[in-house]
Amino acid sequence: MKPRKLYPGELAFIIFLGIISILAFILSLQMFLKDPSLSSQGAFPLLTTSVMLLMELLMLWEMRKCERAVEKGTSLSGKLTEVVHTLFPGKIPLIMAYVLIYAILLPIVGFIPATYVFLWGSMVTLNRSKILQSLLISGGVLVFIYVIFQFIFKVILP
Amino acid sequence: MGFYEILSNMFSALADPMLLLYLAAGVFLGIYIGAIPGLSVTMAVSLLISFTYSWDVLPAMAAMVGVQIGGVYGGSRSAILLNIPGAPAAVATALDGYPLAQKGEAGKAIGVTVTQSVLGGVIGALVLAVGAPVIANFALSFAPRDYFLLALMGLMLVGSLGNESASRGIFAAALGLFVGFIGLDMVTGQQRFTFGNVYLMGGVNYVVVMIGLFGMSEALLQLRDLTTQPVKQDVGKIIPGWKSILKYIPLSLRTSLIGVIVGALPGTGGDIAALISYDHAKRTVKNPEVPFGQGAIEGLVAPESANNAAIGGAYIPMLTLGIPGDAVTAIVIGAMYIHGLKPGPMLMVESADVFWFLVGAVLFGNVFLLIFGFTGIKLFAKIVEVPKYILMPTIIILSVVGAYTINNSIMDIYWMMGFGILGYILKIYKVPVGPVILGVILSSLIEQNFRRGISTTGNNLFRFIEDLVSHPISLVLLVVILFMALSQSSLWKKIRKKKDVA
Numbered sequence: 001m002k003p004r005k006l007y008p009g010e011l012a013f014i015i016f017l018g019i020i021s022i023l024a025f026i027l028s029l030q031m032f033l034k035d036p037s038l039s040s041q042g043a044f045p046l047l048t049t050s051v052m053l054l055m056e057l058l059m060l061w062e063m064r065k066c067e068r069a070v071e072k073g074t075s076l077s078g079k080l081t082e083v084v085h086t087l088f089p090g091k092i093p094l095i096m097a098y099v100l101i102y103a104i105l106l107p108i109v110g111f112i113p114a115t116y117v118f119l120w121g122s123m124v125t126l127n128r129s130k131i132l133q134s135l136l137i138s139g140g141v142l143v144f145i146y147v148i149f150q151f152i153f154k155v156i157l158p
Numbered sequence: 159m160g161f162y163e164i165l166s167n168m169f170s171a172l173a174d175p176m177l178l179l180y181l182a183a184g185v186f187l188g189i190y191i192g193a194i195p196g197l198s199v200t201m202a203v204s205l206l207i208s209f210t211y212s213w214d215v216l217p218a219m220a221a222m223v224g225v226q227i228g229g230v231y232g233g234s235r236s237a238i239l240l241n242i243p244g245a246p247a248a249v250a251t252a253l254d255g256y257p258l259a260q261k262g263e264a265g266k267a268i269g270v271t272v273t274q275s276v277l278g279g280v281i282g283a284l285v286l287a288v289g290a291p292v293i294a295n296f297a298l299s300f301a302p303r304d305y306f307l308l309a310l311m312g313l314m315l316v317g318s319l320g321n322e323s324a325s326r327g328i329f330a331a332a333l334g335l336f337v338g339f340i341g342l343d344m345v346t347g348q349q350r351f352t353f354g355n356v357y358l359m360g361g362v363n364y365v366v367v368m369i370g371l372f373g374m375s376e377a378l379l380q381l382r383d384l385t386t387q388p389v390k391q392d393v394g395k396i397i398p399g400w401k402s403i404l405k406y407i408p409l410s411l412r413t414s415l416i417g418v419i420v421g422a423l424p425g426t427g428g429d430i431a432a433l434i435s436y437d438h439a440k441r442t443v444k445n446p447e448v449p450f451g452q453g454a455i456e457g458l459v460a461p462e463s464a465n466n467a468a469i470g471g472a473y474i475p476m477l478t479l480g481i482p483g484d485a486v487t488a489i490v491i492g493a494m495y496i497h498g499l500k501p502g503p504m505l506m507v508e509s510a511d512v513f514w515f516l517v518g519a520v521l522f523g524n525v526f527l528l529i530f531g532f533t534g535i536k537l538f539a540k541i542v543e544v545p546k547y548i549l550m551p552t553i554i555i556l557s558v559v560g561a562y563t564i565n566n567s568i569m570d571i572y573w574m575m576g577f578g579i580l581g582y583i584l585k586i587y588k589v590p591v592g593p594v595i596l597g598v599i600l601s602s603l604i605e606q607n608f609r610r611g612i613s614t615t616g617n618n619l620f621r622f623i624e625d626l627v628s629h630p631i632s633l634v635l636l637v638v639i640l641f642m643a644l645s646q647s648s649l650w651k652k653i654r655k656k657k658d659v660a
Contacts, residue, residue, distance in 0.1 A: 010587045017329070017589075024336055027351060038622075039613040041343040041350060044605040045336065052332045058325035087586060092381055096579070099374075099554060103571045106558075119551050126384060126547035141552050149209065149559060158562045158571070 003065040009083035011063060018056040025049040091125050098122050111157045116142050164287045168518035180217045181519055184224020185526040189534075191225065192232025192245050199229030199245050200485045201376060201553075204368040207493045208560040215497040215512060220519055222493055226486055227523035230428050230465050231275040231531060234458075238267045247428035247465040250436035254450065254457030261453060265535075269398040270455055271462045272531030274410055277403075278463030279524035281414040282421065282470025286477075287517045289422075290506075294478035297503035303611035303625055307635040308481050309604035311642070313596060326589045334597020335604065337362055344602060345609065357569050364492055364598045366561050366574045371591045373557035374578025377550045379585055384546055397532060402455075409439060409456060410463040417464030421471025427484025431468040432461035466527075470520050477505055477513060480603065485592050488599045 028049045032042030069086075070079050088096070102118040119138035124131050149157060172178055191202040202225050210218035233245030238255035251271065258267040300308075313331045340351045341361025352358040413435035420431035439450075439460035446454040472483025480502035482488035494501050499509055506513050561574035581591045615621035626632045 007587060013583060013587050017333075024351075031350065038617045038619060039609040041346050041348060044608055045339050045350065048332050048335045048339070052329060052336065055325045055329035055332065059323070059329060062323055062325060087583060089382055090384070092378060095378070095381060095551075095554075099558075099575060103558070103568070103575060106571070107568050115555055119555065122551040122554075123547050126381070126550070127545070130547075137548055138551075141548070141555075145552075145555060145559065149563075157559060158566075158568065 003067070005067045006063065006069045008069040008079070008086040010069065012083070014056070014059050014063065018053075018060070021049060021052040021056050025053055094125050095122055098125070106158045112142065112146070115145070167514040168287060168521055170514070172515070172518045172522055174216075177216055177220050177515075178522065180220040181224045181523055182526045182530075184221040184226075185228040185523050186224075186530050188225035188228020188230075189232040189235070189527075189530055190228075192229030192248075193235040199226055199233070199247075200368075200489065201372040202229055203486055203489045203493075204365060204372055205556055205560045207365050207489060207496065208369070208563045210493070211496065211563060215499065216515055218493065218497060219490075219512070219516060222490055223516065223519040224523050224526070226469060226490070227279060227466070227520070227527055228530070230469060231271065231462075231527055234271040234275070234462055235268065235535075238264055238271070245429075247432050247468075248461075249429065250432040250461035251458060253436065254452070254454045257451070257453035258458075263453070266398070267453075267458060268535060269532070270402075270458045272528065273398055273403055274406070274459050274462040275466040275531065276524045276528045277410050278414040278417055278465070278467035279469060279527065280521060281411070281463075282418050282467035283517065283521035283524065284470075285415075285418045285467075286470040286473050286520060290474050290478050290513075290517070293474060294503045294506045297479050300479075300503070300631060301611065301625075301629065302607040302614070303622070303629075304631050304635060305479075306604060306607040306611055307626070307632060307639060308475075308479055309600045309607065311481075311635065311639050313593070313600060313604070327593050330584070330590050331593035331597040334594040334599075335601045336597075337367065337594070338364070338598045338601020339605070344606060362573065362598070363564055363570065364595070365564050366570050367577050367598050368489060368492075368595050369557050369560045370574040370577025371581035371595055373553060373560065374574060375581030375585060375591070377553040377557070378578065378582045380546055381550050406455065406459045409443065410459050412442075413438060413460040413464045414467040417467030418471035420464070421468030421483050422474045423483070427472055427486065428465035428468040429484075431471075432465040435460040435464035466524070473516065473520060476501055477516065478503055480505075482596065482599065485595060488596050492599055 025046070028042055028045035030042075032040065032046045035042060037043070070082055074082075098118055098121055102114055105114040105117075108114075116138055119141055120134055123134040123138055127134070130137075146157070172181075188199065188202065192199055203222055206222055206225060210221060229245060230247050233248030234251040234255065237248040237252035238259050255267045255271070258264065313328075313335075336351075338361075340358055342348070342352075342359055343350050349359060416435045416438060417428070417431040420434055421427060436457060439456045443450075443454075443456045446456050448454045450457050468484075472487045475481040475483050476487045476491055480491065480500070482491050491501050499505065499512060557574060557578065558571055561570045562568070564570055581594075584591050584594075611625070612619070612622045615625060626636050
């Protein structure tokens with residue numbers, strides 16, 4: 001990796017992946033120790049998680065020359081705000097929340113109303129100037145999806 | 159097998175007009191999906207798997223092959239008109255295609271890309287028809303350890319190509335393998351990494367992972383920047399004359415062959431084939447009419463013939479060895495498993511009809527490409543102008559529906575969303591997601607063959623290594639893997655640099 005400026009939160013995310021790798025390694029090791037033969041169910045996971053750990057160390061090693069994204073001495077809350085801004089700029093968090101609400105509402109209110117509300121809501125969120133137009137467009141998209149999947153692909157919709 | 163026999167096999171496979179219709183519809187859809195930036199071929203094919211779940215094998219495969227052929231070509235349209243490659247395989251096309259469009263010659267550029275894509279695609283299909291049976295025959299003498307090495311090779315290439323660092327690619331591949339281990343162990347039936355969770359006992363469905371990593375995450379990523387506005391373009395005369403096609407034949411033959419070979423290597427697909435061919439054209443064409451990068455026709459001929467030829471190439475290891483040539487074929491392999499087929503050397507023996515059908519579909523898909531490639535360009539100019547605020551929520555809905563239809567399970571939607579957000583963060587922090595999905599898919603192949611291989615040696619690692627170096631096929635594969643590993647190491651790069659300087 002060429003030394004470049006890191007993205008805010010990149011180092012933390014790579015470290016997070018490292019923690020996952022360590023946990024996965026410990027679980028695999030436990031499994032392997034129960035039946036320590038090379039063709040056992042724990043052998044290959046142990047090998048794989050060892051590679052993950054090794055690559056994790058390499059990634060950290062490669063990042064050592066990279067310029068830090070956040071200047072030293074920035075407060076923790078300042079760092080956090082910057083990370084959140086990098087990962088979830090603009091309307092991304094809203095859209096993510098909509099998707100979550102959509103998935104929860106889907107089995108309760110059914111496919112057609114939940115999808116319509118999701119489509120309209122996210123279209124309006126992304127483009128505030130087209131509230132009424134979005135009502136029509138989301139209806140059109142819904143009909144399109146419904147017809148294609150229900151009648152042409154014949155799949156069961158949620 | 160004679161040439162005539164091969165041809166008649168391919169034709170007989172496509173005697174059913176309904177199948178041709180599915181293929182044609184796939185090509186047509188693929189062109190538009192590939193052309194819309196943000197809708198990748200990988201995404202389209204992975205969504206298609208879930209929708210064709212309940213179909214018969216052949217219509218499902220026809221639609222998938224069609225979408226792939228159309229999609230690889232379609233990416234060039236937005237590359238030319240908008241300077242946004244609709245698919246990774248069209249990155250090189252944008253280099254000379256967009257300058258042509260800026261001069262108002264978008265029509266000419268599109269005409270060249272259609273004819274070259276078809277030419278490359280047909281060459282790819284023919285090489286597939288002739289080469290696959292030979293390789294499949296050869297592959298019958300492969301032992302489990304050889305499959306283990308092949309799967310490893312596939313993982314290594316994807317883990318290191320086109321990313322900023324090999325370590326990130328390999329990490330991603332290993333992560334994918336790990337996700338693939340979750341569930342019941344295929345040999346002992348014991349639970350692995352399930353934490354007693356009932357949902358996890360069946361393993362994480364890789365289609366769900368795929369839709370999350372490619373569909374949902376891409377839609378989220380596209381929403382980060384809502385300001386990019388599409389540019390309007392005029393498209394006039396597009397069909398090129400015979401003279402101009404014949405003029406570039408030598409180059410297109412060379413780059414098509416490059417495409418087939420690169421496509422056939424495990425882990426490399428149309429995108430890399432296109433870039434290598436572009437580079438080849440740049441080095442071998444001494445006096446182009448227009449310099450490269452400013453609208454050279456050669457700069458369109460090379461990548462477009464190569465990326466479509468790579469499809470036929472990628473199908474060779476897929477059909478004969480069960481090893482994906484690139485991310486899309488990895489998904490097609492997944493689809494074949496779903497329909498109860500076993501891609502590998504026995505496919506030609508057990509399901510010869512499916513095998514020849516696929517070969518024929520690659521060939522005829524290109525005929526449809528020739529028809530559809532010249533149509534709908536004006537309409538297309540409108541579709542690429544669909545604003546993101548409409549397109550992206552629609553893609554999210556498609557991802558949700560796609561994830562749900564696999565098992566009719568709401569849980570799958572949550573998993574898809576989880577992988578979508580994971581993929582989104584991975585992409586932002588420059589950890590490639592392609593290797594993750596390859597890891598998930600290759601997981602059982604690589605592990606089962608490793609375990610089989612090592613248990614034949616009585617769990618003796620030294621005897622396993624001895625086997626690897628004492629059997630010719632294994633030794634060749636091992637040397638290739640070692641060479642690949644070495645050539646990607648920083649030490650090797652340093653030596654190369656020193657040599658270049660000297």
